[in-house]
Amino acid sequence: MNLLDYHTFWNAIISLPSTKKMLELSLKRCNSCKKIVLEAALDEYVGKSKICPNCKSFYSKIIGFWIDFLRLSLSANKDKIKKFLEDPYTKRAIITIAKSFLYFGIRKPLSIYAPFLVVWDFTHKCNLNCKHCYSNAGKSIEKELETKEAIDIVDQLADFGVTALAFSGGEPLSRTDFFEVAKHAVNKGLYVSVATNGTLLTKDNVKKIKQTGINYVEISIDGASAKTHDSFRGVPGAFNNAIKGLENCVEENLCACIATTATKDNLKEIPEIIELAEKIGAERFTYFNFIPTGRGKKLYDKDLSPEEREELLSYLLDRITKGSKVTILTTAPQLARLAIECQRNGKEIAMSMAHMQTIKVSKKAVSLADFIGGCGAGRLYCSLSPNGDVHPCVFLPINVGNLKNRNFKEIWLTSPVFKLFRDRSKLKGVCATCDFRDICGGCRARANAYNSDILSSDPGCILTTKRETRNS
Numbered sequence: 091m092n093l094l095d096y097h098t099f100w101n102a103i104i105s106l107p108s109t110k111k112m113l114e115l116s117l118k119r120c121n122s123c124k125k126i127v128l129e130a131a132l133d134e135y136v137g138k139s140k141i142c143p144n145c146k147s148f149y150s151k152i153i154g155f156w157i158d159f160l161r162l163s164l165s166a167n168k169d170k171i172k173k174f175l176e177d178p179y180t181k182r183a184i185i186t187i188a189k190s191f192l193y194f195g196i197r198k199p200l201s202i203y204a205p206f207l208v209v210w211d212f213t214h215k216c217n218l219n220c221k222h223c224y225s226n227a228g229k230s231i232e233k234e235l236e237t238k239e240a241i242d243i244v245d246q247l248a249d250f251g252v253t254a255l256a257f258s259g260g261e262p263l264s265r266t267d268f269f270e271v272a273k274h275a276v277n278k279g280l281y282v283s284v285a286t287n288g289t290l291l292t293k294d295n296v297k298k299i300k301q302t303g304i305n306y307v308e309i310s311i312d313g314a315s316a317k318t319h320d321s322f323r324g325v326p327g328a329f330n331n332a333i334k335g336l337e338n339c340v341e342e343n344l345c346a347c348i349a350t351t352a353t354k355d356n357l358k359e360i361p362e363i364i365e366l367a368e369k370i371g372a373e374r375f376t377y378f379n380f381i382p383t384g385r386g387k388k389l390y391d392k393d394l395s396p397e398e399r400e401e402l403l404s405y406l407l408d409r410i411t412k413g414s415k416v417t418i419l420t421t422a423p424q425l426a427r428l429a430i431e432c433q434r435n436g437k438e439i440a441m442s443m444a445h446m447q448t449i450k451v452s453k454k455a456v457s458l459a460d461f462i463g464g465c466g467a468g469r470l471y472c473s474l475s476p477n478g479d480v481h482p483c484v485f486l487p488i489n490v491g492n493l494k495n496r497n498f499k500e501i502w503l504t505s506p507v508f509k510l511f512r513d514r515s516k517l518k519g520v521c522a523t524c525d526f527r528d529i530c531g532g533c534r535a536r537a538n539a540y541n542s543d544i545l546s547s548d549p550g551c552i553l554t555t556k557r558e559t560r561n562s
Contacts, residue, residue: 110192112149112152113188113191113192114192115127115149116128116131116149116153116188117185117188117189117192120142120144121144122142122143122144123142123144125142126185127149127150128153128184128185128188129181129185130142130150131149131150131153131154132153132175132181132184134150134154135150135153135154135157135172135175136172136173136175136176137172138176157171157175178279179253179254179281182251182253182279182281183206183253185251186202186203186204186206186251186253187200187202187203189203189204189251190202190203193503194512197461197512198460198461198463198514198528199460199461199462199463199464199469199514199528199529199531200461200462200463200469200470201469201512202469202470203251203503204250204251204252204253204499204502205252205253205470205471205472205502206252206253206254206466206470206471207252207253207254207255207256207466207470207471208247208252208254208255208256208471208472208473208474209256209258209285209471209472209473209474209483209484210243210255210256210257210258210473210474211225211258211259211260211473211474211475211476211484212240212257212258212259212260212262212265212268212271212476213227213234213259213260213261213262213264213265213476214226214227214228214229214234214259214260214476215227215228215229215259215260215261215264215265216228216259216260216261216264216287217261217264217287217289217290217325218261218287218289218323218324218325218328219323219324219325220287220322220323220324220385221321221322221324221385221386221388221389222322222351222353222380222384222385222386222389222392223384223385223386224381224383224384224385224386224484224485224487225259225260225384225475225484226384226385227259227260227261233477234265234476234477235476235477235478235494237267237270237271239478239494240267240271241270241271241274243474243478243493243498244271244274244275244278244280245278246493246497246498246499247275247280247498248275248278248279248280249278250498250499250502252280253280253281254280254281254282254283255275255280255281255282255283256282256283256284256285256308257272257282257283257284257285258284258285258484259285259286259476260476261286261287261289261290262284262285262286263284263286263290263291263295264290269298269302272284272302272304273302273303276302276303276304281305281306282302282303282304282305282306283304283305283306283307283308284299284304284306284307284308285308285310285349286307286308286309286310286335287309287310287323287328287332288309288310288311288331288332288333288334288335288336289328289331289332289335290335291307291309291332291334291335291336291338291339292335292338293338296335296338296339296341296342296344297342299339299342299344300342300343300344304344305345306344306345306346306347307339307344307345307346307347308346308347308349308374308376309332309335309336309339309346309347309348309349309372310323310332310349310350310351311329311332311333311336311348311349311350311363311366312350312351312356313329313356313359313363314359314362314363314365314366315329315359316328316329316330318355318356318359319332321355322351322355322356333366333370336348336370336372337370340370340371340372345373345374346371346372346373346374347367347372347373347374347375347376347419348363348364348366348367348372348374348375348376349375349376349378350363350375350376350377350378351378351379351380352377352378352379352380352394352399352402353380353389353392353393353394354391354392354393354394354398355392357394357398357402360377360402360405361405363375364409364414364416364418367416368415368416372416373416373417374416374417374418374419375416375417375418375419376418376419376420376421377402377406377418377419377420377421377422378420378421379399379420379421379422379485379533379535379536379550380392380393380394381485381533381535381536381539382539382540383485383486383487383535383539384487387539393550394550396549396550396551396552396554396555397552397555399422399424399550399551399552400424400428400552403420403422403424403425403428404428404432406418406420406425407425407428407429407432421533422533422550423464423465423530423531423532423533423548424464424530424551424552426462426464426526426529426530427464427526427529427530427553430526430529460528460529462529463514463528463529463530463531464526464529464530464531464532465511465530465531465532465533465534467482467483467486467511467534467535468482468483468490468505468507468508468510468511468512468534469508469511469512471483472502472508474493475487475489477492477494478492478493478494479491479492479493480492480493480498480501480502480505482507482508482511482534482535482544483534483535485535485536485539486534486535486538486544488507488538488544490505490506490507490508491505507544510544510545511534511544514527514528514531516545517531517532517545517547518543518545518546518547519546519547519554520547520551520553520554520557521537521546521547521548521551521554522547524553526553530551532547532548532551532554533548533550533551534548536548536549536550537549
């Protein structure tokens with residue numbers, strides 16, 4: 091019996107007035123130490139500090155009991171859990187989950203009170219001309235947020251409880267105020283990363299990134315050779331400059347990642363790209379689903395077939411299982427389903443954390459996949475445009491509000507589109523009846539790009555293809 095399977099039971103427990111009161115008290119800020127009581131309890135659990143007397147050690151003991159209860163239920167190592175809980179961004183996320191239980195209850199998959207991740211297309215300006223660019227980047231095509239407006243948005247995100255902020259674009263380093271705004275985000279306690287084409291990662295800029303306190307640099311490299319990469323990126327020399335930028339990041343001991351958008355043109359080079367990441371010393375490799383939006387609308391014929399996508403995910407899963415030198419991530423929600431299908435008889439499962447992390451867990455923790463839920467658009471994360479529009483995902487350019495005239499918290503909690511994504515019973519077609527609906531959910535951006543319907547079946551999934559073939 092796995093207690094995590096009984097979310098109806100846990101919802102009943104959380105609905106009790108005594109439980110609600112306990113959760114509310116754990117989220118209050120202590121007037122003495124200025125910490126949230128839950129944060130202080132986590133610090134005491136990992137041995138970082140003794141709890142402030144005013145934070146009430148009674149609550150700390152109860153919180154410690156529940157941590158150990160869940161740890162034992164999942165067969166998790168106590169030292170690993172302590173190390174995990176020491177991370178300040180983990181604590182920020184746990185506080186958000188506690189708020190989520192109060193606001194939404196326990197759902198499958200989870201709905202989060204404040205997004206774990208916001209991806210911000212900081213500018214449309216870019217020095218490359220990528221064929222598959224989802225944002226049509228090149229020149230500024232609209233009035234972008236001014237520095238003061240950008241800093242106000244950072245304050246909104248941080249004060250609401252967002253865990254991580256990823257600057258993207260366009261090319262975020264092309265904005266002259268990038269470091270000023272990024273530094274403000276770091277100072278506000280956000281986990282800050284930057285996604286870049288790598289060509290502006292000079293030694294000086296990389297040193298600035300390090301000094302600013304940016305945690306993670308993701309560099310787009312779409313081929314194992316200059317020929318393939320430069321044909322994607324539209325500018326000769328882009329590959330060599332991106333590789334040099336990656337090497338500069340590794341030299342500064344920054345957590346660096348190679349991010350690759352897989353298409354028919356570079357599919358066979360994926361193993362070589364991963365080997366390139368290992369050779370240079372990158373810590374991560376991310377496979378991005380190609381979504382035909384933006385300039386990519388001209389490249390439907392370059393998209394992977396469901397069979398090719400399944401084969402690629404199987405290959406990546408095999409590398410993960412055997413112990414890859416780099417952490418392998420993907421935006422394809424089907425990885426969670428495939429991991430469970432392929433490893434039913436194994437002792438561990440490679441669990442995809444909604445493309446933000448991939449970890450190996452014991453089979454007792456498989457039920458967590460129902461809560462993580464694959465596609466996290468409008469549920470675990472969302473995106474911002476250069477002019478302050480809020481979208482469910484960078485690949486899903488549906489405007490649900492603008493931060494110049496509405497508050498981010500209000501948009502996140504009340505958007506009708508986001509509410510649809512938080513209720514998997516609203517899905518249509520094969521995704522609606524799939525056994526892996528809660529675990530995967532299909533890519534909503536792909537469904538929209540192909541079917542003009544955010545709730546329709548994901549046409550990039552092998553299960554959709556098989557079901558439709560049987561029914562035809």
